[in-house]
Amino acid sequence: MRRLTLALDAMGGDFGPAVTMPAALQALVLYPQLELLLVGNPAAINPLLVKTDSILRKRLTVIPAESVITSDAKPSQAIRASRGTSMRVALELIKDGRAQACVSAGNTGALMGLAKLVLKPLDSIERPALMVVLPHQNQGKTVVLDLGANVACDGSMLAQFAVMGAVMAEQIMGVNNPRVALLNIGEEETKGLEPIQHAAALLREVPSIKYIGYLEANELLTGKTDVLVCDGFVGNVTLKTMEGVIRVFLSLLKSSGECGRQGLLMQWVKRWMKRRLIRQFGQLNPDQYNGACLIGLRGTVIKSHSAANQRAFTAAIEQAMQAVERQIPDRIGARLDAVLPKSD
Amino acid sequence: MRRLTLALDAMGGDFGPAVTMPAALQALVLYPQLELLLVGNPAAINPLLVKTDSILRKRLTVIPAESVITSDAKPSQAIRASRGTSMRVALELIKDGRAQACVSAGNTGALMGLAKLVLKPLDSIERPALMVVLPHQNQGKTVVLDLGANVACDGSMLAQFAVMGAVMAEQIMGVNNPRVALLNIGEEETKGLEPIQHAAALLREVPSIKYIGYLEANELLTGKTDVLVCDGFVGNVTLKTMEGVIRVFLSLLKSSGECGRQGLLMQWVKRWMKRRLIRQFGQLNPDQYNGACLIGLRGTVIKSHSAANQRAFTAAIEQAMQAVERQIPDRIGARLDAVLPKSD
Numbered sequence: 001m002r003r004l005t006l007a008l009d010a011m012g013g014d015f016g017p018a019v020t021m022p023a024a025l026q027a028l029v030l031y032p033q034l035e036l037l038l039v040g041n042p043a044a045i046n047p048l049l050v051k052t053d054s055i056l057r058k059r060l061t062v063i064p065a066e067s068v069i070t071s072d073a074k075p076s077q078a079i080r081a082s083r084g085t086s087m088r089v090a091l092e093l094i095k096d097g098r099a100q101a102c103v104s105a106g107n108t109g110a111l112m113g114l115a116k117l118v119l120k121p122l123d124s125i126e127r128p129a130l131m132v133v134l135p136h137q138n139q140g141k142t143v144v145l146d147l148g149a150n151v152a153c154d155g156s157m158l159a160q161f162a163v164m165g166a167v168m169a170e171q172i173m174g175v176n177n178p179r180v181a182l183l184n185i186g187e188e189e190t191k192g193l194e195p196i197q198h199a200a201a202l203l204r205e206v207p208s209i210k211y212i213g214y215l216e217a218n219e220l221l222t223g224k225t226d227v228l229v230c231d232g233f234v235g236n237v238t239l240k241t242m243e244g245v246i247r248v249f250l251s252l253l254k255s256s257g258e259c260g261r262q263g264l265l266m267q268w269v270k271r272w273m274k275r276r277l278i279r280q281f282g283q284l285n286p287d288q289y290n291g292a293c294l295i296g297l298r299g300t301v302i303k304s305h306s307a308a309n310q311r312a313f314t315a316a317i318e319q320a321m322q323a324v325e326r327q328i329p330d331r332i333g334a335r336l337d338a339v340l341p342k343s344d
Numbered sequence: 345m346r347r348l349t350l351a352l353d354a355m356g357g358d359f360g361p362a363v364t365m366p367a368a369l370q371a372l373v374l375y376p377q378l379e380l381l382l383v384g385n386p387a388a389i390n391p392l393l394v395k396t397d398s399i400l401r402k403r404l405t406v407i408p409a410e411s412v413i414t415s416d417a418k419p420s421q422a423i424r425a426s427r428g429t430s431m432r433v434a435l436e437l438i439k440d441g442r443a444q445a446c447v448s449a450g451n452t453g454a455l456m457g458l459a460k461l462v463l464k465p466l467d468s469i470e471r472p473a474l475m476v477v478l479p480h481q482n483q484g485k486t487v488v489l490d491l492g493a494n495v496a497c498d499g500s501m502l503a504q505f506a507v508m509g510a511v512m513a514e515q516i517m518g519v520n521n522p523r524v525a526l527l528n529i530g531e532e533e534t535k536g537l538e539p540i541q542h543a544a545a546l547l548r549e550v551p552s553i554k555y556i557g558y559l560e561a562n563e564l565l566t567g568k569t570d571v572l573v574c575d576g577f578v579g580n581v582t583l584k585t586m587e588g589v590i591r592v593f594l595s596l597l598k599s600s601g602e603c604g605r606q607g608l609l610m611q612w613v614k615r616w617m618k619r620r621l622i623r624q625f626g627q628l629n630p631d632q633y634n635g636a637c638l639i640g641l642r643g644t645v646i647k648s649h650s651a652a653n654q655r656a657f658t659a660a661i662e663q664a665m666q667a668v669e670r671q672i673p674d675r676i677g678a679r680l681d682a683v684l685p686k687s688d
Contacts, residue, residue, distance in 0.1 A: 072532035108530075137592050148529055151537055185492055185580040186452075188416035193495055193577060217581040218588030233537060234581055236529040237561040237574075241585040244562030248481050248628075249593050253621070270613065277597070277621075284592075 001033040006101050006320050007093040010040035011068040011086040013105025013306045013313070020105070021048040023313035028056045030314075031321065037099055039063045039090040065089040068106070071306055075109030082114055091118040094299045101300035101320040103291070105308055111301065112149040112294065119299035122333045127153075128296035129161045130232065130303055131168060132239065135284060136223035143168045143178075143227045144220075147292050148236035155198025158182065158229055159206070162199065164295050165227035166209055167335040172326055177210050178226035183234060184214035195231070208338070221284075243286040250285065253277055291316030293323055295332060300324055345377040350445050350664050351437040354384035355412040355430040357449025357650045357657075364449070365392040367657035372400045374658075375665065381443055383407045383434040409433040412450070415650055419453030426458055435462040438643045445644035445664040447635070449652055455645065456493040456638065463643035466677045471497075472640035473505045474576065474647055475512060476583065479628060480567035487512045487522075487571045488564075491636050492580035499542025502526065502573055503550070506543065508639050509571035510553055511679040516670055521554050522570035527578060528558035539575070552682070565628075587630040594629065597621055635660030637667050639676060644668055 010020045017040065024036050038045055042064050049057065065086040069078045082088040087106050093099040095118050104111050112128065121128055129146035136142050143165045150157060162180050169178035182199055184192040189200070191214060203211040215225055217238055230238065253274060286305070290312035294301040300323045304316035354364045361384060368380050382389055386408050393401065409430040413422045426432040431450050437443040439462050448455050456472065465472055473490035480486050487509045494501060506524050513522035526543055528536040533544070535558060547555040559569055561582055574582065597618060630649070634656035638645040644667045648660035 071530070072534060074534045137595070151529065183581065185495065185577055185584075186415070190416060190418045217584035218591070220585055220588050221592045222588065230581075233529055234578060237527065237578055238581055238585045240529075240561035241564055241582050242589050244564050244566065245586050245589040246593075247562070248565045249590075251481075 003035060004031075004033050004321055004324055005035045005037065005099050006103060006317065006324075007037040007039055007063070007090040007099035008317070009086045009090045009102065009104035009106055010038045010045055011065070011106070013304065013308060014071070016040075016068075017044045017048055019308060019310055019313050021045060022310045023317065024060065025049075025052060025056065026310065026314050027317040028059055034059065034317075034321065036060045037063050037090070037093055039065050039093070040068070040086040041065065063089060063093065069110045071107050073107055073110060075107065075113050078107060078110040079113045079117065082110070087111060088114055088118065091115055091299075091301070094301075095119060100324045101302065103302045103304060103313075103316050103320050105304035105306050105313065105316070108148050108303060108306075111303055115294055115297055115299070115301045119297045119301070121296050122298060122329065122336060124336055125160060125164070125296040127157055127160075128294050129164060130235070130292040131165065131295050132289065132292045133168075133173070134221070134289065136221045138223040140223050140226075141173055142220070142223065142225060143173070144235060144239070145227075145229060145295070146232040146235050147239055148232040149294060150232040152233070153195055153231035155195045155202060158195060158199035158231065159202040160296075162203055162211070162227065162229045163206070163209060163336065164332055165229055167332050168295065168328070169226040171331045171335065172328070173226070175226050179210050179212045179224075180227040180229065181212050181215040181225035183217060183228055183230035183238070185216065187214050187216065189214075199229070246284050246286060250278065287312040288315060289319075291319030293319065293328065295328060298329055298333075300328060347379060348375075348377050348665055348668055349379045349381065349443050350447060350661065350668075351381040351383055351407070351434040351443035352661070353430045353434045353446065353448035353450055354382045354389055355409070355450070357648060357652060358415070359651075360384075360412075361388045361392055363652060363654055363657050365389060367654045367661065368404065369396060369400065370654065370658045371661040372403055378403065378661075378665065380404045381407050381434075381437055383409050383437070384412070384430045385409065407433060407437065413454045415451050417451055417454060419451065419457050422451060422454040423457045423461065426454070431455060432458055432462065435459055435643075435645070438645075439463060444668045445646065447646045447648060447657075447660050447664045449648035449650050449657065449660070452492050452647060452650075455647055459638055459641055459643070459645045463641045463645070465640050466642060466673065466680060468680055469504060469508070469640040471501055471504075472638050473508060474579070474636040475509065475639050476633065476636045477512075477517070478565070478586075478633065480565045482567040484567050484570075485517055486564070486567065486569060487517070488579060488583070489571075489573060489639070490576040490579050491583055492576040493638060494576040496577070497539055497575035499539045499546060502539060502543035502575065503546040504640075506547055506555070506571065506573045507550070507553060507680065508676055509573055511676050512639065512672070513570040515675045515679065516672070517570070519570050523554050523556045523568075524571040524573065525556050525559040525569035527561060527572055527574035527582070529560065531558050531560065533558075543573070590628050590630060594622065631656040632659060633663075635663030637663060637672065639672060642673055642677070644672060
């Protein structure tokens, strides 16, 4: 089994080490090939490790970092003052060849900017994008990007995201000639904002991309496209809307039918059926697929939801492991060279 | 019982009279006080009315309109060439005092522009907005706007939407001093696009508005705010994402547990539980609350989803009836005068 080393920004996210440490330990238990570099304040991290089994302990190293970029920091300012922060040190571990990928639940804008600064974008990519692979109704999956790395996008950025998304669908999901759509508020050509219309015009001219037009947000989970492209503001809102609705459904499901006195058999059947439904819908549970991949860089960076719980942060670590195993940056780089002209 | 006359754009939407006519007849059956003016091509409408009961028939009038604005028409062009279209004739019936409100499933941009042209906005309102009242997890409701009348918005437009939304929550939902939030991709002040930050600054200066800050899209159904404000592009995407996810859930629920052979009691319990869950989630079914209200005008206009089925279009007619009964334009107008300065 090939060893795999990840750097974790232990301080990022709403809960910091209280979530990242138990998640790290859980991942070490689950994956014997995994080694972790825990970047952050040793005074906050070490107390959470005292009870750790000595064999697990050997597979983790605490890398001290003095400070942390807060989630309310303005990205431009945070980046200027980023030396020695847990996020930056974690990214530098990739650059120095000590880690193969990094996971952070910290400030999205700062992570995007710092990753670009430290790891550099691939040739012909102006701006990296945050991508997630969502399960859809018809058993398959859909690549969705950007989810918040770029709050405002012009048409050429959206077209680049489309190309990166298509490469991901091809290389990672194994889809031949994946369908690519732009998220819009109508399917007619006249609909939407100017950057979307511009991206549509650009994509129609790329012969190697199977551009299928605009798609509306109610088609998100229907599997009508393999790749769905939007700007980071809209993508973030779409993903969070979906997550919110799913959580409401799961909580309604859990609390349903809990009134009244019923026979034992009835109670048992109901519990059985609820478990079954929760499992069925569980594949849509946001905790299962937490961890968006920042693609378009010469390195692998996974952004966890800042409010992730332990289960969700472990899922983000798993995303990072998969991204490393699938050699995402190399594959995107190789395919982009064939599709897009190099930028200067 | 007070008579209530609505104009229907019979030709609008993806299905035209095939949906609008059965929905109109259903509404006439349900509401004895209702009279309908069906605006459109008599050759398309009349054949669908031949079997109509003669008593119902007396409460509907076909108003001929030669042409229809298609859903792929560019709004600016469609408005220039709008004379004699079903949408415009329906709006003119309000202006002429023959109808108290109008319902259309047609082109959103054209409806917005024509409604503004024919009915005129209220004093101090630059642009009307599409609003919907969504049920939330905690039994209450949330006013959400704009849902697509204005794809791009500046800060002052968003602030006006916030004021209109607060008036709606107060006057229609009976909420005292309603909480108002802006939809954003983070709760921190530095997050999001410039128009949202500008709107936040404006709202902090309006003492009569209880502005509570930014809210993320995963809070849409949690009841943390009474009014949620966003631009029309984002609002449309949010609403449609929600609708899409809910439809996937309802269809998973309907198809769940249909494999295998089971005893009669087990089958019965499962059916009973599924019906119960579908009813519980049914309040979130998009067909139940179809019909967004175009507010900020001197008249009542309801926009139905263009893909509405008969049940959903009937719901839009019901929305129009409620809006008339609640005298929405007058109430917004009166309250706006107190809160906002008059525009020139």
